[in-house]
Amino acid sequence: MFETLKAQPADKILSLMAAYRADPRDTKVDLGVGVYKDASGNTPVMRAVKEAERRIVADQTTKAYTGLAGDPAFADAMIDLVLADTVQRDRIAAIATPGGTGAIRQALELIRIASPDATVWLSNPTWPNHPSIIKFLGMKMQEYRYFNDSTRGVDFDGLIADLGTVAPGDVVLLHGCCHNPTGANPTADQWDQIIAVIKDRGAVPLVDIAYQGFGDGLQDDAAATRKVAAAFDNVLIAASCSKNFGIYRERTGILMGIAREAEEAKLTQANLNFLNRQNYSFPPDHGARVVSTILTDPALRADWEAELEETRNTMLALRQQLADELRQRANDDRFDFVAQHRGMFSRIGASPAEVETMRDKNGIYMVGDSRMNIAGLNADTVPLLAQAIVDAGV
Numbered sequence: 075m076f077e078t079l080k081a082q083p084a085d086k087i088l089s090l091m092a093a094y095r096a097d098p099r100d101t102k103v104d105l106g107v108g109v110y111k112d113a114s115g116n117t118p119v120m121r122a123v124k125e126a127e128r129r130i131v132a133d134q135t136t137k138a139y140t141g142l143a144g145d146p147a148f149a150d151a152m153i154d155l156v157l158a159d160t161v162q163r164d165r166i167a168a169i170a171t172p173g174g175t176g177a178i179r180q181a182l183e184l185i186r187i188a189s190p191d192a193t194v195w196l197s198n199p200t201w202p203n204h205p206s207i208i209k210f211l212g213m214k215m216q217e218y219r220y221f222n223d224s225t226r227g228v229d230f231d232g233l234i235a236d237l238g239t240v241a242p243g244d245v246v247l248l249h250g251c252c253h254n255p256t257g258a259n260p261t262a263d264q265w266d267q268i269i270a271v272i273k274d275r276g277a278v279p280l281v282d283i284a285y286q287g288f289g290d291g292l293q294d295d296a297a298a299t300r301k302v303a304a305a306f307d308n309v310l311i312a313a314s315c316s317k318n319f320g321i322y323r324e325r326t327g328i329l330m331g332i333a334r335e336a337e338e339a340k341l342t343q344a345n346l347n348f349l350n351r352q353n354y355s356f357p358p359d360h361g362a363r364v365v366s367t368i369l370t371d372p373a374l375r376a377d378w379e380a381e382l383e384e385t386r387n388t389m390l391a392l393r394q395q396l397a398d399e400l401r402q403r404a405n406d407d408r409f410d411f412v413a414q415h416r417g418m419f420s421r422i423g424a425s426p427a428e429v430e431t432m433r434d435k436n437g438i439y440m441v442g443d444s445r446m447n448i449a450g451l452n453a454d455t456v457p458l459l460a461q462a463i464v465d466a467g468v
């Protein structure tokens with residue numbers, strides 16, 4: 075049977091991870107996969123996570139199954155973190171999922187059940203796994219313009235023009251904050267216009283929020299998602315805990331489905347539970363329990379927020395340092411956007427050949443579309459990167 079299998083397309087981000095590992099140079103710099111690293115290159119377990127895990131290990135009396143939707147305390151805590159009190163709780167269905175990717179997958183499967191012919195609109199560019207999963211599920215997709223290659227900001231006119239052609243019932247995938255891969259994000263005013271055009275077209279938003287707390291802070295980063303949630307009858311929100319809790323390998327995420335009213339939410343909940351059951355039965359619990367333990371304990375939560383804030387400020391300082399170094403070395407301000415971008419990533423605007431040159435000559439690993447993980451830098455590697463960018467002729 076297996077002889078019929080064909081090779082699958084390699085994931086660009088994950089193959090870069092492997093190439094980096096295989097490079098023997100000790101001067102190499104990993105700006106690939108979106109994992110936070112401190113100045114010494116470690117991805118630390120956050121203090122609050124360690125403490126929550128200690129308590130769970132000490133106090134947990136059973137490993138029996140949770141519900142199909144996961145632990146309700148996790149859903150409540152995450153709904154509060156992402157949406158605060160924007161939407162009445164009885165309008166929200168939610169399932170715990172294996173990571174943000176699991177939430178995206180379940181969201182798409184729900185869309186496919188509810189509206190098999192809907193086209194899913196993706197920003198161009200977007201996280202490569204978005205189109206990959208949509209294609210795998212046999213769903214329709216289209217792209218809307220998003221990035222202005224010359225300013226390295228949002229191509230807002232292009233975005234609004236393209237969203238203006240979306241058909242009623244189509245789905246528009248939006249990055250709630252910290253756009254991956256570009257780092258360029260709409261302003262608050264622009265979000266209002268994006269919401270207005272999607273509403274006007276009668277489309278449904280699917281928000282992917284994987285970096286809450288990595289951009290402008292926990293509340294500010296949720297502002298656009300909350301606006302979207304407040305504006306529509308139906309919204310899907312896929313949230314990840316991988317980055318902001320640093321629990322990547324625990325696979326902790328949540329899918330929220332906002333319904334028109336409580337009855338519709340019950341039906342949505344039943345469909346989401348069904349999808350969990352079909353795909354993996356009960357969702358993983360450990361990471362979810364760590365998250366709800368932290369979010370519901372005021373002292374742990376304060377400590378988590380403080381550490382997340384340090385992480386965010388570290389990335390902002392690296393952005394500023396890189397923008398300053400580039401300004402000095404390139405002798406102009408064309409790279410100032412690096413300091414304006416938010417989240418882990420910036421698309422620097424290098425061609426694939428320039429990206430390759432930096433990899434071969436300097437051991438700098440960024441994704442082929444020139445997405446850099448800012449958190450892969452430290453104060454010592456920033457000047458090396460700046461020089462490599464200038465030398466490559468970007």
Ligand code: LMR
Nearest residue numbers: 087106107108109201254
């Ligand atoms: C990334 O974009 O690097 C992260 O979301 C990790 C991944 O799974 O691709």
